[in-house]
Amino acid sequence: MAGVQKAKSEETHRRVLKAAIAAVEAGGMEAVNIRKIAADAGYSVGSVYKHFEDQDALLLAVNSVTLGRIKNLMASTVETVDEPLERLKVLALAYLAFARDNRNLWITLFSHQLPEGKPVPEWHMQENIALLGFIAAPLRELEPTMLEEDLAARTRTAFAAVHGLVTISLEARFVGLSGEKLEEEMNFLVERLAG
Amino acid sequence: MAGVQKAKSEETHRRVLKAAIAAVEAGGMEAVNIRKIAADAGYSVGSVYKHFEDQDALLLAVNSVTLGRIKNLMASTVETVDEPLERLKVLALAYLAFARDNRNLWITLFSHQLPEGKPVPEWHMQENIALLGFIAAPLRELEPTMLEEDLAARTRTAFAAVHGLVTISLEARFVGLSGEKLEEEMNFLVERLAG
DNA sequence: TCAAAAGATGAACGTTGTTCACTATTTGAC
DNA sequence: GTCAAATAGTGAACAACGTTCATCTTTTGA
Numbered sequence: 312m313a314g315v316q317k318a319k320s321e322e323t324h325r326r327v328l329k330a331a332i333a334a335v336e337a338g339g340m341e342a343v344n345i346r347k348i349a350a351d352a353g354y355s356v357g358s359v360y361k362h363f364e365d366q367d368a369l370l371l372a373v374n375s376v377t378l379g380r381i382k383n384l385m386a387s388t389v390e391t392v393d394e395p396l397e398r399l400k401v402l403a404l405a406y407l408a409f410a411r412d413n414r415n416l417w418i419t420l421f422s423h424q425l426p427e428g429k430p431v432p433e434w435h436m437q438e439n440i441a442l443l444g445f446i447a448a449p450l451r452e453l454e455p456t457m458l459e460e461d462l463a464a465r466t467r468t469a470f471a472a473v474h475g476l477v478t479i480s481l482e483a484r485f486v487g488l489s490g491e492k493l494e495e496e497m498n499f500l501v502e503r504l505a506g
Numbered sequence: 507m508a509g510v511q512k513a514k515s516e517e518t519h520r521r522v523l524k525a526a527i528a529a530v531e532a533g534g535m536e537a538v539n540i541r542k543i544a545a546d547a548g549y550s551v552g553s554v555y556k557h558f559e560d561q562d563a564l565l566l567a568v569n570s571v572t573l574g575r576i577k578n579l580m581a582s583t584v585e586t587v588d589e590p591l592e593r594l595k596v597l598a599l600a601y602l603a604f605a606r607d608n609r610n611l612w613i614t615l616f617s618h619q620l621p622e623g624k625p626v627p628e629w630h631m632q633e634n635i636a637l638l639g640f641i642a643a644p645l646r647e648l649e650p651t652m653l654e655e656d657l658a659a660r661t662r663t664a665f666a667a668v669h670g671l672v673t674i675s676l677e678a679r680f681v682g683l684s685g686e687k688l689e690e691e692m693n694f695l696v697e698r699l700a701g
Numbered sequence: 702t703c704a705a706a707a708g709a710t711g712a713a714c715g716t717t718g719t720t721c722a723c724t725a726t727t728t729g730a731c
Numbered sequence: 732g733t734c735a736a737a738t739a740g741t742g743a744a745c746a747a748c749g750t751t752c753a754t755c756t757t758t759t760g761a
Contacts (some may be wrong), residue, residue: 314725314727314728315727315728316726316727316728316737316738316739317676319726319727319738319739319740320738320739323739323740326513338622339619339622340619341619341621343717344716344717344718345717345718346656346716346717346718350607354740354741355740355741355742356718356719356741356742357719357720357721357739357740357741357742358740358741360719360720361738361739361740362716365718365719366718366719367623404607421677422617424534424535424536424613424617425678426536427534429679431678431679435679436679436680436681439679439680440680440681446738450613464683464690464691465691465694467674467680467682467683467691468671468683468691468695470674470696471667471670471674471675472666472667472670472675472695473665473669473670474670474673474674475668475669475670475671475673476663476666476670478666478668478669478673479662479665479667479669481637482616483620483625483626484626484630484631484634485631485634485635485662486631486635487662488659488662488663492659496659496660496662496663497578499660499663500663500667500699503698503699504695504698504699508758508759508760509754509758510758510759511706511707511708511757511758511759514707514708514709514757514758515707515708518708518709536734539747539748539749540748540749540750541749549709549710550709550710550711551710551711551749551750552708552709552710552711552750552751552752553708553710555749555750555751556709556750558707560749560750561749561750573703635703700749702759703754703758703759703760703761704759704760704761705758705760705761706757706758706759706760707756707757707758707759708755708756708758709750709754709755710752710753710754710755710756710757711753711754711756712751712752712753712754713744713750713751713752713753714749714750714751714752715748715749715750715751716747716748716749716750717746717747717748717749717757718745718746718747718748719744719745720743720744720745720746721741721742721743721744721745722741722742722743722744723740723741723743723750724739724740724741725738725739725740725741726737726738726740727736727737727738727739727743728734728735728736728737728738729734729735729736729737730733730734730735730736731732731733731734
């Protein structure tokens with residue numbers, strides 16, 4: 312496959328994915344309607360299926376882009392701070408800010424469930440796990456003697472705790488903490504866990 | 507409405523809800539198929555709609571039962587321990603145990619999203635918020651002088667952090683901590699937050 | 702006794718995700 | 732340049748779903 316076909320294929324893929332991301336941003340996971348996506352991208356339904364196996368695969372691609380954005384945000388955040396504990400704090404606040412500014416993308420990332428029997432693809436698990444590196448590094452600086460195994464567990468715990476605070480604050484079922492108070496609690500959480 | 511009609515109405519409601527709970531337990535949120543639920547309960551589709559406004563209302567009812575079970579579990583857990591910090595630990599472990607033992611119910615409870623424009627009903631928010639009382643009490647014992655407002659925030663933070671650890675450990679996208687190590691991390695988390 | 706009210710039914714409708722037979726375009730060997 | 736194979740793109744058709752509603756059956760209470 313060369314030249315024109317490759318370009319066409321890539322553009323279709325790109326435009327379909329772009330339409331799907333826009334749909335999620337506008338109306339959440341439920342807004343990913345294949346007919347609408349196809350129309351928005353300027354193709355027929357059949358073409359969507361030439362590039363994505365099914366709706367789940369399309370949502371997985373959306374989530375992969377979302378994870379990439381989070382990764383970029385974290386990467387540019389860590390550069391700004393030297394001190395490890397402070398770095399963990401700004402990382403947590405950046406994660407929170409992303410969730411608030413990209414509510415639907417964030418919710419879709421974590422609440423889209425693959426049907427039973429379809430395991431999460433290895434490459435997507437790696438994308439998730441990659442985020443943990445940002446947290447593991449400052450934790451290691453703070454605890455140079457900790458066993459690698461314990462550090463891995465502690466890293467997941469720290470991420471999970473921050474993730475939980477973000478989750479609950481976005482949930483409509485709880486009256487969440489808002490604004491400044493939430494950021495105070497985030498700092499408290501990080502300080503207690505890593506300080 | 508009296509006698510036979512009331513009994514019939516209540517039994518239908520009960521059997522439909524029971525079938526829905528069984529469906530969620532067996533196959534998660536996606537398994538709540540109205541035709542299947544109706545057949546399992548021994549009624550027609552129309553009867554389901556006489557007792558639940560729509561699928562979301564039915565899932566809300568399932569989640570309400572799930573929350574009740576969690577509340578009962580927590581209520582019987584707090585009775586077993588006097589010391590406040592220890593009580594927080596067993597509460598966290600009980601919450602974790604419930605999620606592990608009732609994976610599909612737990613995931614449905616937290617990942618079922620109402621469509622835009624349909625707010626979570628007040629009574630369901632209260633059911634959620636009621637759980638926080640179990641956490642607020644021991645926290646208050648540990649910090650008798652804390653302002654009520656700060657205690658409320660701290661309570662949400664503690665719940666959120668534990669909730670996050672449970673969430674991540676159940677997620678297929680992360681390689682979660684398993685078994686004993688997870689419980690160690692849970693104890694660490696509670697101790698750091700409340701100790 | 703009987704008309705009104707409430708319970709129960711299931712065919713029918715609109716909207717989905719998905720498939721596939723089909724046409725149009727591109728490719729590379731000759 | 733020719734042309735058959737490969738690839739891109741189409742949209743009607745299907746099955747499964749949530750939901751509605753005209754209809755029938757049972758219960759109620761005056």
